[in-house]
Amino acid sequence: MMEKISVIVPFYNGSIPLLQRALKSVENMRYSNIEVVLVDDGSEGGIDLKSVVDNFDLGYEVKILRHSNNKGIATARNTAVENATGEWLIWLDCDDWLDAACIIKMQPYMREKTMIIGECYVYEGESISLRQPKIFFDLASKFIKTMYDPFAVNVFSIQPQLVKKDAVVKLNMFNPIYRFSEMTEFFLRFVTHYGIDEIASISGAYYHYNRNLPNSVSQNRTQLEKYRLKALREYAIANELPVDDIVYLGRNSNLGTQTYASQKDEHILLPPYTQLYLTTQNILEGE
Numbered sequence: 001m002m003e004k005i006s007v008i009v010p011f012y013n014g015s016i017p018l019l020q021r022a023l024k025s026v027e028n029m030r031y032s033n034i035e036v037v038l039v040d041d042g043s044e045g046g047i048d049l050k051s052v053v054d055n056f057d058l059g060y061e062v063k064i065l066r067h068s069n070n071k072g073i074a075t076a077r078n079t080a081v082e083n084a085t086g087e088w089l090i091w092l093d094c095d096d097w098l099d100a101a102c103i104i105k106m107q108p109y110m111r112e113k114t115m116i117i118g119e120c121y122v123y124e125g126e127s128i129s130l131r132q133p134k135i136f137f138d139l140a141s142k143f144i145k146t147m148y149d150p151f152a153v154n155v156f157s158i159q160p161q162l163v164k165k166d167a168v169v170k171l172n173m174f175n176p177i178y179r180f181s182e183m184t185e186f187f188l189r190f191v192t193h194y195g196i197d198e199i200a201s202i203s204g205a206y207y208h209y210n211r212n213l214p215n216s217v218s219q220n221r222t223q224l225e226k227y228r229l230k231a232l233r234e235y236a237i238a239n240e241l242p243v244d245d246i247v248y249l250g251r252n253s254n255l256g257t258q259t260y261a262s263q264k265d266e267h268i269l270l271p272p273y274t275q276l277y278l279t280t281q282n283i284l285e286g287e
Helices: 014-026 050-054 073-083 103-110 135-143 164-171 182-194 221-238
Strands: 006-013 034-040 061-066 090-093 115-117 120-124 127-131 162-163 200-202 207-210 245-252 257-264 267-271 282-284
Touching: 006 014, 006 073, 014 034, 014 050, 014 115, 034 050, 034 073, 050 090, 061 073, 073 164, 073 182, 090 103, 090 164, 103 115, 103 162, 135 200, 162 164, 162 182, 164 182, 182 200, 182 221, 221 245
Parallel strands: 006 034, 006 090, 034 061, 115 200, 120 207
Antiparallel strands: 090 162, 115 162, 120 127, 127 282, 245 257, 257 267
């Protein structure tokens, strides 16, 4: 029997057409035992998501929950997890969408792993970039828990992400303090607790990430970087990395990642694998 998957969708003052696209992408996936848990995190303007869903004629169950006021995306995700009935969870933001073959490509790994991470297309301006996180997991097999730990000095795409609900609950779900970068913080706690052997990083299984919205969380760069750095520093402390601090270097134009470095005795230590960063292909729209 196919294990049940709950698709977790937080919503706050979002676009109804984009939400419909996100929900339609779930319907397009060839996986029958699935539900969506949609949480309206106190949207303004009297948006009635139930009528939106009812009028859309979807072929799966949608649970709709609402916060009376905005509590932040981490709390919205937690509310959804608490009401999810699937053995597995997959995260989907209301302005993004999942590839039709996403879950089918991840399904074979559900028998052996606790978390599966695929690849992500990022839409920004006129360009589409493919983010391939597997390089960091390959590096982690050698450098994890050292001063060059790739998880401590890189913030990279971790979507699509399919994870066992029991593991999420065991980790106390998302930290509500993180109103930004909550996915990074949760992922780093997962790695700290379970290690990388419980994670499959695979090719394909695409997530489609829309960065073209002016009011999206990703546009608040100052707060985003503040919370990313906080998460990395907490990871370094929890794993007793032999460093004094983690410092921000900038965006890696080849990978589209945010790059950091360890600091020891007032020296910035660049990892020995920087030449491996030349991996991500850039795909021009229309090619």
